[in-house]
Amino acid sequence: MLHVLTGTDTQGTDGISKIKDGYNPATWMLEITSTAQEAVVGVNFSELYKNSGLYRRNKALIKELSVPAPGSRDIHFLNLFWYLIFMYFTLLYFTFYGMMVVAVTPNHNIAAIISSSFFALWYLFSGFIIPKSRIPVWWRWYYYICPISWTLYGLVASQFGDIKAELETKETVEEFVRKYFEFRHDYVGYVAIVIIGISVLFGFIFAFSIRTFNFQKR
8 A cells, every 4th residue: 555655656646745755654654544634635545556556466466376386285174183282282281280390399499490300301302302213222111201202293193194295215204204203193193192191190280289288388
């Protein structure tokens, strides 16, 4: 709209003052396009815009971008569903974890130390920096109790675990995910149950701790 008002479309319209040097274009546009100004000038600015070249170019651009690019795929509801499920319960168990740590410790300083320590271990054993296949056998038990490892499993397996497109190594995305991360797309439902269970566990420990523990001193 600003382009229309400052361009040649309005040069011949009487009553529209030209913008001054150094004047805020947004302020100028709001001043000259008010309902009162339209009544004084006798111009309908919405119609002026619809008859402008800018409007026609925007319509053509919208039409062009509304056509999917060759080779693109439609978004499937199931993939979006799993993504929302895993992201929602991941944020939920992180929230419950913070509440739980505060509830089981005497003060926020100790809670910060404990939560930071566990966060470092969670990221290390999540299976992203070091995949499960390369974690020593005697440490894999921590991988299975690490909440982030289940989040990573669910997100990667649900979004990439069934893609048949080939990589440069001639193996499909599904084969790479299964070989490198040991993630299987057909286990996504079980992973979702684990993620929900972790959220419920952290929430229960928080509720129990806040009801049972009392660190206040008389």
